[in-house]
Amino acid sequence: MRATQIAPTGVERTFGEDEIIVTKTDPRGVLTYANPVFLRLSALTEDEAIGQPHSIIRHPDMPRAVFKLLWDTLKSGQELFAYVVNLAADGAHYWVLAHVTPSFDQHDRLVGYHSSRRKPEPAAVATASALYAKLVAEERRHSGTREALDASWAMMHGMLDERGQTYDQFVWELTNGSAA
Numbered sequence: 001m002r003a004t005q006i007a008p009t010g011v012e013r014t015f016g017e018d019e020i021i022v023t024k025t026d027p028r029g030v031l032t033y034a035n036p037v038f039l040r041l042s043a044l045t046e047d048e049a050i051g052q053p054h055s056i057i058r059h060p061d062m063p064r065a066v067f068k069l070l071w072d073t074l075k076s077g078q079e080l081f082a083y084v085v086n087l088a089a090d091g092a093h094y095w096v097l098a099h100v101t102p103s104f105d106q107h108d109r110l111v112g113y114h115s116s117r118r119k120p121e122p123a124a125v126a127t128a129s130a131l132y133a134k135l136v137a138e139e140r141r142h143s144g145t146r147e148a149l150d151a152s153w154a155m156m157h158g159m160l161d162e163r164g165q166t167y168d169q170f171v172w173e174l175t176n177g178s179a180a
């Protein structure tokens with residue numbers, strides 16, 4: 001995938017509190033819509049983005065376990081809020097608080113997915129990135145993709161269990177500014 005070929009530069013890109021990053025995908029996670037804010041932050045043109053898998057902006061610092069949670073949740077018909085760091089085509093990165101939902105037609109058939117993202121608080125990013133760094137380090141200890149995912153999945157749930165939280169509750173605690 002393209003995203004894995006881009007070397008992160010460590011340059012952080014931010015966006016306005018009044019801006020919303022919006023994308024839509026088909027049921028396989030292929031981009032069908034991207035708003036101008038997404039294109040600007042991701043350093044992509046519309047032609048480069050539409051038709052590509054959403055993983056085009058996947059950052060190597062994102063744990064596999066979080067994406068498993070995302071897809072498990074969406075496939076069960078539920079919505080998810082998540083802290084995500086994305087990789088732009090020029091190597092910059094940007095953190096978001098994402099809200100991802102399945103979209104259904106009038107016959108309750110899945111037509112795709114929708115995501116809107118807001119600028120997160122720096123303190124929330126600090127806590128989420130510390131958790132993600134531990135999960136990614138655990139994943140890198142395993143050579144197989146499956147083993148890496150199983151290990152970080154177990155670690156993520158272990159850490160959340162210690163906090164007495166689901167991932168959703170973790171996100172909301174961070175979002176309300178009370179997490180350490």
Ligand SMILES: Cc1cc2nc3c(=O)[nH]c(=O)nc-3n(C[C@H](O)[C@H](O)[C@H](O)COP(=O)(O)O)c2cc1C
Binds near residue numbers: 029057058115
């Ligand atoms: C509506 C929607 C929005 C998504 N947004 C992102 C995103 O902003 N960043 C990202 O890396 N993955 C996002 N994903 C998840 C990707 O589809 C993919 O699972 C993830 O990038 C991991 O890719 P990989 O499984 O190839 O490693 C989104 C998926 C959907 C359905």
